[in-house]
Amino acid sequence: MVPLAQEGNPPFSVSFSSAWQMLGPFQIGTREATWGADPLEFFGGFRNLQYDQEARFRSSLAISGTVGWSLLEGETVNSNAFGSSVSLAVNFGTAGVPLQSIYGWAALQYQAWARGQFSTDTEQDWPLIVYSDSILEFWIDGVHYFGGDFYSFRKAPPVIRLGPGEHTIDVRLVYDVRVGEANFNIAIELASGSLEVVSKGIVMADVLDGSLASSLASVTVRNNKAQDLEILSVEPALNDSATTVMRKSSVVISAGQTRPILFDVTLGDPSTPSIGIRIQYRQVKPASFPSFLEVSQTLTHRSIYEPHKITYLHPGSILSYAMLRPPSKKAIQGSNKISTFPILLGLHGAGVEADNDMVAHALDPVPDLKTWVLFPTGVTPWSGDDWHNWGFADVEAAVNYIPKWVEAVEWQGPGADIDRWLVMGHSNGGQGAWYTLTHRPSKVIAAAALSGYSSIQNYAPYVLWQPMDPQRSAIRDGTLNSYRHELLMENCKGIPILQQHGALDDNVPTYHSRLLSQLLLQANGTSRYYELPDKGHWFDGIMTTPPLIDFYNEQTGKTLGDQELQSFSLVVGSPADTGSKGGFRVTQLETPGQYGKVDVVFDEATATYRVTTSNVLSLEVDDRRFPSGLFLIIDGQDYHELGGPLRLQEDKVDLWRATDGQWKVDNKQPNLLLRSGRQLGAMDAILRTSGHFSIRYQRSEASGIALQISRNLYQYFSADAAIVETRKQTDHAPGNVITVGIGGDVHAGAHPFFPIELSSSGLSIREPGGRMREHGGGGGLSAIFLRPLPDERLELVVWGVNKASLAVAARLVPMLTGVGQPDFVVMRQDCLWKGVEGAVAMGFFDHEWNVTKTAVLR
Template identity: 40%
Template sequence: MHFQTLLIPWVSATSLSNVHCSSRLNLSTNWNILGPFQIGTREAEWGADPLERIGGFRNLTYDNSSSFRSSLPINGTARWSQTQISSQELSFNSTKGVITVGFDNVDWGSIRSVYGWSGIQFQAWARGSLDICDDAETKGKLITVVLHVSNVGELWVDDAHYFGGDFYGYNRAPIVLHLAPGKHRLDVRVTHDIRNFGGMMPPRISFKVHASVSPGILVAIPESTIISDLVEGKLVGELASIPVRNDARKWIEILELSGGKNITEVAFMNSDFPLKLAPGQTRPVKFKIKRLQPDQTVLVLKFRYRVEGSTKDQWISTSRMLNKIPHWYLPQKFTFLHPSGVVSYAVIRPPSPNARCTSIASNNLPVLLALHGAGVEADDPQSKEQYDALPDLCSWLLIPSGVTSWSGDDWHVWGFPDAEAGVNAIPQWMKSVGWERQGVDLEKWVITGHSNGAGQGAWYGLTHRNDKIIAAAPLSGYLSIPAYVPYHMWHEVDPRKMAMILMSLNTYRNELLSGNIVGTPVLQQHGQDDDNVPIFHSRRMSQLLCESGWGTEYLEIRGRGHWWEGVMTDGRLASFLEYYLHEKPEIQALPDVFSVVVANPADTAARGGIVVDQLETPDQIGRIDVEVRGEVWNLKTFNIHRWHFEKPRPAETSLPSRVIVDDHVFDLNITHSSKDYDWFSVSEDGEWFKTDDPNWKLRERSGRQMGALDTVLGSGSRFSILLPEKDNYESYHYDVALEISRNLFQYFAADSEIIVNGSRKPIIGDGNLILLDFPDDISIETQDIDINFPITKSGKAIVIVDDRGRRHRYPLEPGMGIIYLYPLPNEQLALVIWGTDEMGLRTAARMLPLRTGVGQPNFIVVGNEMKWGGAGGAKAMGMFDYLWRIYNAVYL
């Protein structure tokens, strides 16, 4: 039987069968290091490991006399070295420690003086071992080991490969191993990324290894429970979730969830019953808490489950202390559903009874949306107490989590929709607590954020949700990921390939979309001594907005670095927030001349009531320049294929009665009671026309399908991972499916179901699918789509048909694979991941979007050369246009 987690010892240990071990697990004290080697910003997902050119680190043995060519060290040679584990902790069933990797044979100062932070990023490999006691209790048995390796993205345990890893140290989804007693090799690939480890000199990487013996078969993880706070004895939200992990070697089905000792009434969410877990899989169980006993302070949960092949049910129980908040007007944690269906949370502070909000006639107060920085939990005191100095604001303060401490993906496809879901859940909070004071205006935000919460939070909101924003205060933020740490040090890549990669990031390049900010009041503030986010970023955005004809209020704080106590309220911030929340809580009318700038229609909402549905070509930013002449609007378009007017909101938006689009005149009748709208589309000969027929969505790319490869993260429900119908969990396809599921949960806390052997048909119109085979071979129902898709497998080749009808054949070869988006009905998507063999499948699967800044276009044909050549080894890559055609600005 093939199990990813069933491994043989690397080297047999000396028999200790007559000895009782003081610890069942031990990490090696000495670790062998090989490096450093060059690597670029977020390049690791593309492979780019030079040791793969000679068979990979796993096939090398320690030899302090051998050397390897490298562009970083003195004399151009990398050698073996050794380091010792530190901060080691040991107990009978657990071992953990920290391994620090650094290199003194590199002139880091010289490289940094030329290439900046890009030059001090590097990669290396570290080898140690995990020793499993061989005594009378363990002899002849397989020990179930739970392994966390933090701050790395790739590792080998003996001969088993694990990709994705845990770059951010979430420790959410471990690897479950079933190991024989003896010594097991750990080969860990480390990559120094400025955003993970900072720009210290000389650069160092510290990664953590924690191995423990599994405590059972089905394991609940109470410390990761997501649950609302108790405020004045009342739970402020009924939704909750708890991760559970299958540590067995067979499938487990969770049949029932109940409160312990009848003190709590809980219920599965309907879509999660029953819940199946593959061997080694971690999934969140979401449920509703329908009733708590008075004065209850502990949540007790009981799970009834059944192991595959058994007729007997088993039970486990767990508990979690409830967090108590003494009164309603303090920041408190409440739960709601993320758009993908998982339970998320935000911190909310309702309006104070001392707030004097006389200028807000409707008594519906705006939302102060405050976005946290990278690595910060919304519920940490540093985050939720940051507005204590302003206790009486005329607003609903909302601090969303973004689902994770890195907001899932830097407030992008996963994180920002979580912030919006949190805003929209405020009425749910009111209902839960019986709130009868001020209401909320969900369409009016003052948005602010610090660091990543500004650079990819507040700036992103300003450029993508402009019609909802009263004012904004981005604090100590950066322009974009490519501007933060440039991509200088990548393995050599054909310029057209690199263009595809960088173009995939266009929608997160706030500096390119700054025209959307014109018309919105902005206060920028930055510590003058910031050594984390260079102050250049704020200065540059201020200049760009000035060049667009729009000034920002700009302030540098002398003697301050990146973070200090009061960073969210110091300087001009208090008076700025009070003015736009108390005195002028209105969305200002746009100037008579403004622009709508769009890189991805899927994540860009209305501006001035204009919504772009499709771009003409996917590799260029679209733009509509608007000149308002009373009730007549004159529009000039660039790279726009389809757009419409959104229904106007009360008071703030006045739409035209006539519009002139590139000299084509249309009369309109848009009122506040309009239920439907017309689309404006351009024909192939450049003629604009108007239509109210929605059937174009059956033939064309629309809505949540737009964007780069990471658009697959915009799933409307759990992900379904489908194996080839001939396969089951005894195949390498299952191993890869488990890795994908683990990575989705690790990086996004996302839920995914692994479907094997046709055990269940995925629901079309539900969440997005991940197919480990071509759609034609996995029987996906697409009868409602009228699209002649341009990528197929024909005989012994992958065939790609370009927009001119030319066929490009890629003969199948070892290590080859492909990853691409595939359309399903109702804006649903499939992500197809396929390989000629296990290595090809793994190479394609590691391109699954997990970290921001990697830059994956809509399709990538991967080859064996990517293992050492990175993106330079890809055989083809590119984007689909609005007709799902291969756009001609492509590498084929």
């Protein structure tokens, strides 16, 4: 598409002022900004403060305890006929340095605010795109934008419309040591047409010796108009007669929204160098005649034995990709089609795409491993959410696609054993390797963790969050239980592990690998630990050092090791995240937000498995793992024969602790009143959607928040969402639902006895004892909470007593990792400066969707 300025329209220009007013630094904890925790909100917010050289503000990071206004010179990076950008290089000198010896990197993090002006020269309000690199939130002419672009993805910027003249922009500067340098960039550009292709054009698989590795493709578009647009079809371009493109269902893209469009591609000519598609769309209201947008894409042709791009469907109904290298001709010599090789999973570090050569070709020095080499992307360069919930679902989707790849390219070599993984990762991917080890121990045959951190809380400690009482702190920490690998090391017993870390690493300190090595030993696990002198965080060949090459060759021929374990333990932070070990899987915890544990000891003399549990409500036992004649004693109470009459289904036994404490065969069927499966966990359980999200709002006042949530979901997860205005409880889409409401507009949930009830004047919560606790709407009351839908689906309710308080609740919709949102949070405006301490109620729901006794109910 041709930019508007080139279509005969009047000239357009935008320019930033060079002088910026700044106020800071102020204390901020790791990932705390989502909760508010902005001390200037106590004074009504930075947007309501005027520059005053004499004014002083209290700050725990400043010498003598106060800070004042200062001036910062913004550097214009680029300016042309289509827009302009400015860079703010912030340096507070020694602020935080004296504290670093006590608090480490946490003391170097800070927040501040900066105010600048920009002017637009135009005869009308053309749509403008606002990029906000490394920025979480900002205000333009008094309008709030939360979410920003913390990782500088530039995937889903806001579309705004401004008239000519001067405009004010207030920017919150949050420095997070995990993200990088303290450089903040803002760019304002003229939008290109009504419907604009964004990101990478068409994302599709590589062509392998004449065959597409996979037919699924995607193109992401942004609606720059002030009206909704409907995608009617995706067809081959008019000049491309050799390509077949199929997309039958229509898609509505709300005004200002970014959405990915899926379609299937078939190549008539395998040697074609490129393809072209034509997107047919129209305005929804008032209906317009169709328009067309053509997009072309150069195809990448590779040999089937090279690392190449495959595409597949993520559970969230979006396209994702991975880089796959099947076994080489030499590796498969002597094997046949019924043979199977394990999967070598390579998890990349933060900010790196899987198709980058440094990732995709990292194992080129070992071309003949008897394994399928797979480099997932985790959906985004930051792997969705640090290879956890959303990102790990992508890993499993990539693994599960390999058998379909075998069919698509008519592979004649040995198959892939998708239940045997050798996992390897570097940096954030090294942390991802620990996550895989501790959450899928029955699938991992071996693991190599390279320069990985132990957990986000340990990497950049949470000690400088705003003060909160211990109960609130415990709830916040409980939401992150699944990601504290230091406390999950017992799950690694019996799995060969290699640790490698550069001794000069100034990104992830060697402390993390040393600590986990020690904790592994104490958990009766083992690892080979290599600390490389004179090496830093990254160096060429880091994934193929001599110890690693030996390890890969040694481990690829092995089978699962936990079948031979005579004793082991399984520690569970969330049953939804954690698979089985030794045939045992926890399916429910008694008290969510606390760890559950299963200890198993096999007594050969009596052919008995003696199982002891802690904080476990239900268990699944894989009956295929145990021959008939073996027995199970659980918590010294029940005595069952495995492989015998206990069996409920063909391959597993479900056990449930009854109210009298006795373990019984589970006859419960999944239903709306019981929380199970994908619904378990903290608020980020909403990310376990099976299908795209539906964001529903009940009145036009809430439409801006609905759009903001959609934009953030795509920015940080590449997630797709349909925005729908409805006053009904529609339940037609297969995915999870986010309901955005004000006052009494929110409909009743599907659960008839749900403990949180909303009204136009406030809300009520049913306490564990049954008493209803009322919260009036004063002080800007708002809430965000999960509630159930059929088929293990979830609804996330985002509610405020008015529009302003709704924006406070919307901040907590899962977006960044490590924020720590429990199942429900009720707050007032003072959380904007108090942070977590400002929550008037927060906690978890149990297996029957009741509020647990551990909740804060002020």
